[in-house]
Amino acid sequence: MSEPESRSEAAAIAAAVRRVVEREVAGGRDELLVHAVAARARAGNVAPAGSAEPTPPARPGAPAALARREASGVREALADAAGGVGSGTGPAAASPAPFNLFGEPEPPAASAPAAVGEPSAARVPLAPVDPAARATIERDALPVLERIAATVRACTQCGLCETRTQAVPGVGSARSGIVFVGEAPGAEEDRRGEPFVGRAGELLTRIIQAMDDAGLIPGVPLSRETVYICNVLKCRPPDNRNPLPLEIETCSPYLREQLAILQPRIICCLGKFAAELLVGVKGTIAGMRGKVYRYQGAKLIVTYHPAACLRNPGYKRPVWEDMQMLAREYQN
Numbered sequence: 612m613s614e615p616e617s618r619s620e621a622a623a624i625a626a627a628v629r630r631v632v633e634r635e636v637a638g639g640r641d642e643l644l645v646h647a648v649a650a651r652a653r654a655g656n657v658a659p660a661g662s663a664e665p666t667p668p669a670r671p672g673a674p675a676a677l678a679r680r681e682a683s684g685v686r687e688a689l690a691d692a693a694g695g696v697g698s699g700t701g702p703a704a705a706s707p708a709p710f711n712l713f714g715e716p717e718p719p720a721a722s723a724p725a726a727v728g729e730p731s732a733a734r735v736p737l738a739p740v741d742p743a744a745r746a747t748i749e750r751d752a753l754p755v756l757e758r759i760a761a762t763v764r765a766c767t768q769c770g771l772c773e774t775r776t777q778a779v780p781g782v783g784s785a786r787s788g789i790v791f792v793g794e795a796p797g798a799e800e801d802r803r804g805e806p807f808v809g810r811a812g813e814l815l816t817r818i819i820q821a822m823d824d825a826g827l828i829p830g831v832p833l834s835r836e837t838v839y840i841c842n843v844l845k846c847r848p849p850d851n852r853n854p855l856p857l858e859i860e861t862c863s864p865y866l867r868e869q870l871a872i873l874q875p876r877i878i879c880c881l882g883k884f885a886a887e888l889l890v891g892v893k894g895t896i897a898g899m900r901g902k903v904y905r906y907q908g909a910k911l912i913v914t915y916h917p918a919a920c921l922r923n924p925g926y927k928r929p930v931w932e933d934m935q936m937l938a939r940e941y942q943n
């Protein structure tokens with residue numbers, strides 16, 4: 612760690628200890644947690660917050676059969692799935708949604724990793740896709756998301772509050788049950804108070820639009836309004852440096868509270884910081900993508916951050932494949 616980073620982390624530790632005590636006393640966290648736990652209890656989803664576990668992805672073209680076998684957790688389903696996603700076989704691979712990321716020249720095909728995974732042990736039931744159920748979740752979540760956002764905007768738990776212009780809680784809704792989680796606000800997000808509105812954000816918006824245009828999830832409109840978009844850190848790290856471990860530890864309860872109240876059907880981790888936090892293990896995106904994890908009542912997948920796609924357009928094809936996997940898993 613560089614000297615400025617050490618100083619910043621030391622200052623963050625001191626500020627965090629002081630502010631956690633102040634905040635706990637003020638009772639803000641109690642209220643948020645009560646709401647989150649109540650929402651999960653209403654949904655019959657009372658397992659404690661934790662890390663995601665990998666499960667086999669659904670095989671294109673055989674969702675019902677795989678879902679049945681997945682439910683019983685038999686080994687043959689694992690082997691089946693391991694060859695399914697990204698292997699270039701099966702009906703979905705024969706007629707994939709067109710690669711149109713996103714009105715730009717098509718980069719050369721990269722081979723996607725084979726999907727592997729271990730069956731998870733205890734399962735929280737998956738959050739619903741039914742539009743009426745989602746509408747209820749959306750309605751109930753709204754005031755709680757607003758309270759979380761207000762707390763985030765007033766947050767002084769780490770040193771980032773001293774350098775931010777404004778905090779960036781999140782945008783969108785629980786309607787579709789799809790949540791995209793990025794890393795931290797950049798300069799434009801810090802200025803506007805909204806996540807993913809800079810260059811990387813424009814690409815994410817185009818990805819979501821492309822999913823909608825391709826009808827990847829029939830009957831579920833996809834836009835910045837129907838998905839939820841947020842970050843691991845709610846405040847911009849100076850000079851867009853990487854989030855520090857203590858900042859992630861201090862800020863991530865807000866994300867977990869948002870996820871608890873949103874009851875997503877599927878979470879898409881954009882980049883390493885979201886993936887490592889929510890999957891609960893360290894790894895590369897190349898190693899983590901192509902698998903389906905579980906986080907509470909949600910499936911969880913990992914893909915490249917849009918900023919990485921801007922730096923390396925070769926990532927766009929795997930991202931599009933991941934969005935197709937997201938759509939399949941959402942529907943299974």
Ligand code: URA
Binds near residue numbers: 805
């Ligand atoms: N990168 C992120 O991870 N989040 C944003 O909001 C913008 C860029």
